[in-house]
Amino acid sequence: MATGRTHRPATRSRGIPEATVARLPLYLRALTALSERSVPTVSSEELAAAAGVNSAKLRKDFSYLGSYGTRGVGYDVEYLVYQISRELGLTQDWPVVIVGIGNLGAALANYGGFASRGFRVAALIDADPAMAGKPVAGIGVQHTDELEHIIESNGVSIGVIATPAGAAQQVCDRLVAAGVTSILNFAPTVLTVPDGVDVRKVDLSIELQILAFHEQRKAGEEAGPDGGAPVAATRAAAAVAGEGKGPDGDVPAVMPA
Amino acid sequence: MATGRTHRPATRSRGIPEATVARLPLYLRALTALSERSVPTVSSEELAAAAGVNSAKLRKDFSYLGSYGTRGVGYDVEYLVYQISRELGLTQDWPVVIVGIGNLGAALANYGGFASRGFRVAALIDADPAMAGKPVAGIGVQHTDELEHIIESNGVSIGVIATPAGAAQQVCDRLVAAGVTSILNFAPTVLTVPDGVDVRKVDLSIELQILAFHEQRKAGEEAGPDGGAPVAATRAAAAVAGEGKGPDGDVPAVMPA
DNA sequence: ATGTCTTTGTGAACGCGTGCACAAAGATGG
């Protein structure tokens, strides 16, 4: 789901399933909110509701971390926050570089959720010389030439790619060569990386297309098996197929495609 | 995975598995690239490599759509582009509203991948009166008061929420009440919606936390089962746990948390 | 027309994730 490579032993390291790992941040957020409201304990039922999951699933997830609950009472909020944070590796500082400071890169740089979770923006990097030195979110943008130097001197192991699709693989290769082993990719491309490097992809266009599929299905059901066009005009299909050189290729891309 | 509700019959409508639907956009992108290079046909092996998936999986995915391939030859690129586009509902125009025009909302508005996939930004909406009328990506921002009117008069069925977490549920409720049945949520909150409404979530912070988990695991493996701190200094765990009122709550939020 | 060779489409096995349902654990009150 994440790596661009063939297989992966997932997360059998200490037996924590990948699906569980993906939910831990969700639990952590709900727990943090409870912690701020000084709630001492929660039941699996309450916490599950807050996180939007099944309570049995939540209990099973926590069982992979250990027996942190008390039967008849529930879970100690503070303790659980600590345990999950530790498990996720959030008790340490993770320097991060963002490459590609367009609209999206700037939005990411300004994002407040970084610092509060142990992530620190070590540098903003862009290929455009005109951007160099320009402050974004209080940090001066540096040129791509500095990439290797920045990564090595800051011990950066996590990189965020927010470049146009055409530049992504090249940037990725340089990041990996310089020592980055985890990449969050916003560019609409399949990245190829060596074994041992994790890639996670965020793709807005794909999410919208999935929504469109379900939307079409809904419209089709209530309007007969024919699937009538909902409100808006139906576009010529050929326009989608051909249309050559759409604004999607790589040039001004500012977000996943 | 997407809905904030309990269960869902997934996509048993015509038997197309949800996992397959999620991959169709991936295939479509690869196929579009081939189409632009005027490649007439592709084998499942080639296309699978381009999309970064297993070829058997790809063939099985396509088999849910029908038998569009020719044995001994492969798939006709143009024809497949059309079939997938149609299946995803991309042969029609989908008006979309973006609510919350902060850094992220603006980045989304500027995103070129919208139009090229059949999505059209019908309106940008923000609660800040100072934003009203201000042009972003060539479109004037409108005030939240107009929300219901815009949705109804444009027949909008897909909404994008890019507001701070605190406002998300409220915006969501209004969108749904006005007729929106698919929501793409960038706010770091669990949205509660009625049955029949699809919600997909994009959460940057969660992705980073998952990467941190794997990163920590890698570091721990090569430095003994103790798990030495990689380069950066280890933060006090308490700072993560307590820290009350971090920049994550809802006020200046500009991205998923 | 026949044979060979390529590639699809799919039956079957496997593994992961989910959710039910319940026994064990422990808190709490008398």
Added chain:
DNA sequence: CCATCTTTGTGCACGCGTTCACAAAGACAT
């Protein structure tokens, strides 16, 4: 100290998704 009541932790079954492996289908050459 015992009874009761709440909530955890988990064994089990089920269903979805993935992958293998191969028969069927068709292109292409002779």
